[in-house]
Amino acid sequence: MQLVLEKRAERSTFIALASPLLAIVLTLVTISILLLALGKNPLAALYVYFIEPLTDPYTLMEIAVKASPLVMIAIGLSLCYLANVWNIGAEGQFIMGAVTGSYLAVVTNGSDVGHWLVIVMLIMGALGGALWALIPAICRVRFGANEILTSLMLVYVADLIMDYLVRGPWRDPKGMNFPTTASFDPSATVPVILDGGRLHAGVIVTLAVVVIAAVMLGRTIKGFEIRVVGAAPRAARFAGFKSDRLVIFTFLISGALAGLAGIIEVAGPVGVLQPGISPGYGFTAIIVAFLGRLNPLGILIAGLFLALTFIGGEGAQISMKIPLDLTKVFQGVLLFYVLACDSLILYRIRLIGSQPKTA
Amino acid sequence: MKKLLMTAAAAALALAATAMNASAADKLKVGFIYLGPVGDLGWTYMHEVARQALVKELGDKIETTYLENVNEGPDSERSIVQLARTGHQLIFTTSFGYMDPTVKVAKQFPKINFEHATGYKRATNLGTYSGRFYEGRYIQGVIAAKMSKTGTIGYIGSFPIPEVISGINATMLGAQSVNPNIKVKIIWVNTWFDPGKEADAAKALADQGADVLMQHTDSPAAMQVAQQRGIYAFGQDSDMIKFGPKSQLTAIVNNWGPYYIKQTKAALAGTWKSEDTWDGLKEKMVVMAPYTNMPDDVKKLAEKTEADIVAGTLVPFKCPVLGQDGKPVECKGGTHLDAGQILGMNFYVKGVDDKMPGK
Numbered sequence: 001m002q003l004v005l006e007k008r009a010e011r012s013t014f015i016a017l018a019s020p021l022l023a024i025v026l027t028l029v030t031i032s033i034l035l036l037a038l039g040k041n042p043l044a045a046l047y048v049y050f051i052e053p054l055t056d057p058y059t060l061m062e063i064a065v066k067a068s069p070l071v072m073i074a075i076g077l078s079l080c081y082l083a084n085v086w087n088i089g090a091e092g093q094f095i096m097g098a099v100t101g102s103y104l105a106v107v108t109n110g111s112d113v114g115h116w117l118v119i120v121m122l123i124m125g126a127l128g129g130a131l132w133a134l135i136p137a138i139c140r141v142r143f144g145a146n147e148i149l150t151s152l153m154l155v156y157v158a159d160l161i162m163d164y165l166v167r168g169p170w171r172d173p174k175g176m177n178f179p180t181t182a183s184f185d186p187s188a189t190v191p192v193i194l195d196g197g198r199l200h201a202g203v204i205v206t207l208a209v210v211v212i213a214a215v216m217l218g219r220t221i222k223g224f225e226i227r228v229v230g231a232a233p234r235a236a237r238f239a240g241f242k243s244d245r246l247v248i249f250t251f252l253i254s255g256a257l258a259g260l261a262g263i264i265e266v267a268g269p270v271g272v273l274q275p276g277i278s279p280g281y282g283f284t285a286i287i288v289a290f291l292g293r294l295n296p297l298g299i300l301i302a303g304l305f306l307a308l309t310f311i312g313g314e315g316a317q318i319s320m321k322i323p324l325d326l327t328k329v330f331q332g333v334l335l336f337y338v339l340a341c342d343s344l345i346l347y348r349i350r351l352i353g354s355q356p357k358t359a
Numbered sequence: 360m361k362k363l364l365m366t367a368a369a370a371a372l373a374l375a376a377t378a379m380n381a382s383a384a385d386k387l388k389v390g391f392i393y394l395g396p397v398g399d400l401g402w403t404y405m406h407e408v409a410r411q412a413l414v415k416e417l418g419d420k421i422e423t424t425y426l427e428n429v430n431e432g433p434d435s436e437r438s439i440v441q442l443a444r445t446g447h448q449l450i451f452t453t454s455f456g457y458m459d460p461t462v463k464v465a466k467q468f469p470k471i472n473f474e475h476a477t478g479y480k481r482a483t484n485l486g487t488y489s490g491r492f493y494e495g496r497y498i499q500g501v502i503a504a505k506m507s508k509t510g511t512i513g514y515i516g517s518f519p520i521p522e523v524i525s526g527i528n529a530t531m532l533g534a535q536s537v538n539p540n541i542k543v544k545i546i547w548v549n550t551w552f553d554p555g556k557e558a559d560a561a562k563a564l565a566d567q568g569a570d571v572l573m574q575h576t577d578s579p580a581a582m583q584v585a586q587q588r589g590i591y592a593f594g595q596d597s598d599m600i601k602f603g604p605k606s607q608l609t610a611i612v613n614n615w616g617p618y619y620i621k622q623t624k625a626a627l628a629g630t631w632k633s634e635d636t637w638d639g640l641k642e643k644m645v646v647m648a649p650y651t652n653m654p655d656d657v658k659k660l661a662e663k664t665e666a667d668i669v670a671g672t673l674v675p676f677k678c679p680v681l682g683q684d685g686k687p688v689e690c691k692g693g694t695h696l697d698a699g700q701i702l703g704m705n706f707y708v709k710g711v712d713d714k715m716p717g718k
Contacts (some may be wrong), residue, residue: 058444062437163549167519178520183459198436269433275518276456279430314438317426318445324396324427 005347015344023337030333040320048319049312061197063307065269068206069261071303073285075213076254078294084230085250089136089151090258091282092158093129097259098266099162100128102273105188106170106181117187122263129259130252132158137251141244163275180274190268202264209257214296258282291338387449387627390442391425392435394454395552401577401596402551405613406453412616417623431456439464443471449626461485472631474622477522483633488618491639493529493701495611495647497675498664499593500533502608503571504541505657506591513569515560515576516547519715523575525704529675530573531711544569545713554580565590582606591652598648610648618644641669676701681709
């Protein structure tokens with residue numbers, strides 16, 4: 001008797017729908033066991049993790065603020081991944097977007113130039129991210145360089161460029177030589193849209209991006225092209241789709257979105273350009289993209305869910321003294337089960353007896 | 360009868376609940392925001408040790424909470440607000456990068472008192488505190504120059520901010536007081552906590568001939584490398600003797616406990632005031648670990664240096680302080696550099712063989 005994975009003749013639609021639910025149930029069971037081992041009441045802890053943040057306007061707003069950059073970056077990445085283009089460097093595009101967008105805020109600091117400034121900053125941020133993403137795209141198209149490596153390595157280059165700027169030319173003259181720009185003026189700040197929290201206009205931009213991506217993927221030729229090139233490159237060639245042009249296109253779009261997320265974050269919740277503006281958003285967004293199954297609506301849900309675990313984890317630290325490490329274990333376990341359960345879509349588990357040996 | 364019993368039970372429960380609430384409300388809630396994990400054995404660990412000392416001293420009157428691994432970018436403001444919203448009356452934010460978020464949150468919650476470590480922005484409900492760690496560095500420089508056979512000290516830098524630069528300069532001045540030809544080799548790792556990177560830097564320095572290692576990063580990795588290589592090293596933030604029983608010469612120990620106890624007592628008594636505290640060896644906010652693994656004459660010299668600094672007869676940054684170009688820097692404190700010059704230090708003293716990053 002043994003267990004084997006057997007390929008299904010076709011994708012199981014039922015499992016495709018049930019798999020994420022199964023993954024969540026398995027995660028909750030595993031986490032409950034861990035909580036019991038720590039001597040905490042699992043029900044109370046799960047309440048603090050998942051329900052309590054949803055009962056309070058402040059934490060609800062914070063979930064949206066936290067999810068916003070993750071979702072925006074992940075939408076761009078999903079276009080790449082659907083087309084079989086592997087942009088791993090969204091973190092670098094996020095930083096370069098923040099840097100190019102901040103340029104105007106730094107040079108106009110102290111001279112109140114009007115609210116058009118922040119709009120120009122956002123456009124420049126998107127351009128900066130797109131141009132940074134263009135480098136690995138061109139390297140792949142012209143020289144056949146592997147975009148996984150080039151895009152990833154450019155993350156560290158972007159990080160060091162920002163580091164140089166905030167320690168050198170852009171450093172706050174009144175900042176005691178600490179590595180940060182001066183705080184952005186109100187005209188260079190993404191406005192807060194609700195009192196009593198940090199919910200900013202960038203969240204609306206993110207929602208618009210989700211809708212546009214959903215329409216583009218589902219209703220336009222370009223969306224069709226992305227899917228075909230990714231799923232069946234040969235068929236795409238017969239159809240006359242140029243895969244090189246699509247590499248450039250998807251990199252440009254995902255770079256622009258990552259860059260836009262970067263400048264919104266800097267001109268919104270952070271308010272200055274400094275090292276450490278991103279707690280790894282560009283990488284976490286890769287998880288969000290796959291957790292959302294490369295589907296815009298799925299990504300929105302996945303981003304909100306991941307943000308919920310961050311905020312809930314913080315609440316658990318405060319009210320139940322549950323260590324932060326458990327929150328990280330939690331996120332890891334969740335991803336593990338999601339991927340494991342997904343294999344059930346294409347494979348089934350079969351119990352087979354010892355087979356007679358064929359001579 | 361049954362009904363009556365039920366009512367009585369419910370009433371008793373309700374009474375017990377209010378009693379519990381009352382006792383919880385009577386206790387002063389003190390919150391801490393930590394940069395690293397509590398187990399980093401360095402910077403964050405010492406704040407955690409101090410928090411435990413605080414609980415030991417005032418445990419019956421206070422309740423404490425900490426949030427660890429809080430990044431200095433967009434998350435810190437929310438983390439501080441979460442503590443403020445959950446009834447914490449005194450909040451310590453323990454890293455430089457929390458400065459602007461702490462200022463912002465302090466404005467939103469004027470009735471809550473905040474204390475920010477290593478910053479310079481204050482308000483009526485926001486005080487700052489830090490240690491004169493450079494005093495300890497000076498003693499280490501004296502010891503290092505005595506102990507080094509190769510005449511080369513290896514120094515692992517984190518970020519070239521004034522705090523770290525003044526540490527390097529104090530080390531150099533201390534070392535030059537013993538051996539004017541001493542060399543300091545610096546490697547910047549651009550992180551506060553990354554044991555792998557820190558160990559690599561330590562190995563590289565040892566390979567380049569450094570036989571005494573110093574670090575301004577938070578893990579004991581360099582100490583472990585020194586122990587393996589049979590060379591000397593200094594502990595950072597905490598006494599790291601168990602990682603280098605044959606290597607540790609001494610360590611700069613950050614002793615926050617007495618300060619936390621003093622400020623919390625003031626908050627309990629209603630006499631808390633926003634102040635700028637900058638204490639050193641004299642006030643025991645900076646403490647030297649036992650002088651070990653060195654001959655008696657070196658130990659005596661180290662103890663004398665320490666005693667002189669405490670007595671005020673020895674001032675590490677005594678004028679004239681020569682810059683890297685050999686010219687004396689401006690002396691704003693009369694006989695020595697003033698606090699602003701040390702807290703904003705942005706130049707190397709003569710003899711440091713390194714170009715400051717970003718300059």
